[in-house]
Amino acid sequence: MKPSLTAKLLRNTAPWRNAxxxxxxxxxxxxxxxLLHLLSSLAKSERLPPLSAIHVHHGLQAAADAWPNHCQSICDNLGIPLRVMRVQVQPGASLERAARNARYQAFSEVIGAGQVLLTGQHRDDQAETLLFRLLRGAGVRGLAAMPAQRxxxxxxxxxxLLDVTRGELEAYAHEHQLTWIEDxxxxxxxxxxxxxxxxxxxxLTERWPQAVTSLARTAEHLSEAQGLxxxxxxxxxxxxxxxxxxPWLHLPSLALAPLRELSDARQRNALRHWLAPLTRLPDSDHWASWHALRDAKGDAQPLWRLADGDLHRSGDRLWWLPSTWSEFSDASLSWPDPQNPLELPGNGRLKLTGKAPAGPLVIRYRKGGEIVEVPGRGRRDLKRLLNESGLPSFVRGRLPLLYQGEQLLGVPSLAGLWNTVPGDWQLHWMPQTCDQGLS
Structure with missing residues (x-):
């Protein structure tokens, strides 16, 4: 016997009953x-988490202005609280994608810790998504279509409702005399x-009646393959x-040598997985840039520009730099009270421990040719010290230098790479972290 819509919904939401x-x-x-009517009916006989609804108003067409009132009326009749959110859809090549991005951004703003957002996509939507992505040349991850949960x-x-057809939803709606919006x-x-x-x-369905079911099943197989x-x-x-x-440089990074030992396909698979939470992934035509970065000479310091940041290579290590990494000012800053930490715009924080040198003190950034006093080693060229340390080049321009007038007093200790301060004070730099907006 074919399970009812209610039975399918109960089964598919079972893992989330304690949300x-x-x-x-x-x-x-x-x-x-x-979906709303099903859940409202279930709540009368089952113990469900508190229900509420969210309606996103995109403002893309005049007809949509009446939809919040319709949704409010439905929710009032079912006794379910409704929140209406108005969004601005950014112009772009794909209006569908821009509207979806705005919608999910709105959802992200209201979903609390552990809460679940339930959406009504069904089997026909899944089949359409698979075919649409297939025509765009998507890989396994894209052809897995919409995940049941994420x-x-x-x-x-x-x-x-991914295992429910549009026909089943229409039959339920007519049986219960539901009214809905036709966009x-x-x-x-x-x-x-x-x-x-x-x-x-x-x-398709005229020639192959089971086309929708078969495509949706293929998406399930591809989802399993993607999991592997x-x-x-x-x-x-x-x-x-x-x-x-x-360790004080809080940026995602990987050692390159273990990746080099893998086949090209496994390298791409590992990097896709690593980059997925950091940036929109490149299409297959752009992976030649990965090979150029991987195979460059050790002192070349190449980078691979991606949608939301850059992948840098320094020596035998890969570093991810989000787009926001470059958003800092290299203008000089006065430090009137070195007893208190100094906030560096877009560049973290600087603090001084011990007895501060006499002022006035100024923070500047590298211009080239700086000489610094190193205890036990005398006056040393800062560039050479940085080369010895192996500090990645993308960090060096952000290194805050402490000046008294035109005299360079000190450089941050950089977690003990070298001790640059001959006196009884120490300069500590805490670069901007991912928590401060670098991810």
């Missing part, structure tokens, strides 16, 4: 209306998904995740 709250993404369309902000995104833009064939839905899938690739990546990254020589 502090369930938030329903409620557009007012067929899918989310059925992290979202401090909580989770769960799609409990006029869903009929516009200029949007790729609409074209697939209205022109491609009818032809992720496990392999974690194994390969374990060898490369060696302690960095500069």
């Amino acid at each position: 502090p709250g369930w938030r329903i993404a409620f557009s007012g369309g067929l899918d989310s209306t059925v 992290p979202l902000a401090a909580g989770y995104l769960v799609r409990p 006029p833009s869903n009929a516009d064939p200029r949007f790729s998904r609409n074209y697939l839905r209205h022109h491609v899938f009818p032809t 690739l992720d496990e392999l990546a974690q194994m390969d990254l374990l060898a490369a995740d060696q302690p960095a020589p500069f």
Whole structure:
């Protein structure tokens, strides 16, 4: 006997029954209306987490101005609290993608720790997603289509209806006499998904009636394959995740040598896994830049520019620098009270321990030709000291230098790489960390 919609929903939400709250993404369309009604009905007989709904108003068409009131009316009838969020959709090449990004950004802002956002995507959506991505040349991760669950902000995104067809949702809606919004833009064939839905899938299903089910099943197989690739990546990254020589430099990094021992395909798989939370990943045509970075001479210090930052190589180590890393000012700063730490715009914090030298003190950045006094070694060229230390080049321009007038008094101790201060004080630099916006 075929399980009911209620039985499927209960089974697919079982792992999340102890969450502090369930938030329903409620557009007012067929899918989310059925999901909301199902959950409202279940809450009368089952012990569920507190339910609430979120409606995102994109402001892209005049008809949408009436939708918040419709959604409010539905939620009032079901006794479910509703929050309406208005967003600005950024212009771009793909209006669909821009609207989706704005929508999920709004969801991320309201999902609390451990809470679950439930969305109404179904099996037909999954099949459309697979075919759409296949036509764009996606890899295994993209062809796995929409995951049934994934992290979202401090909580989770769960799609409990992925094994339900659009036809089942329509039958439930008619049986319970539900009313829903028909978005006029869903009929516009200029949007790729609409074209697939209205022109491609009818032809496919006329010839292959099980096309939607088969494509959705293929997405499940590819999702399993991606899981195995992720496990392999974690194994390969374990060898490369060696302690960095500069533990005070809080940037993601990997040792290059263990990666070099892998085949090209495993290198790409490991790097995709490592880079996924850091940046949008490049398409296959851009991986030649990885080979150029990997194979460059040791002193070349190459970099690979990606969508949200740069992958640098320094010696035999890879370093990830987010785009925000370059957002700092190298202007001079006065330090009127060295007894208190000095905030360096976009560059962390500087503090001085011990008895401060006489002022006025100024912080400047490297221009070249600096000479510093090193106890036991005399006056040394700063560039040579930095070369000896192996400090990555992308850090050197951010190194704060302490001046008294035109005299260079000292350089941060850099976690003991060298002791640069001949007196009874020490300069400590705490670079900006990922928690301060570098990730």
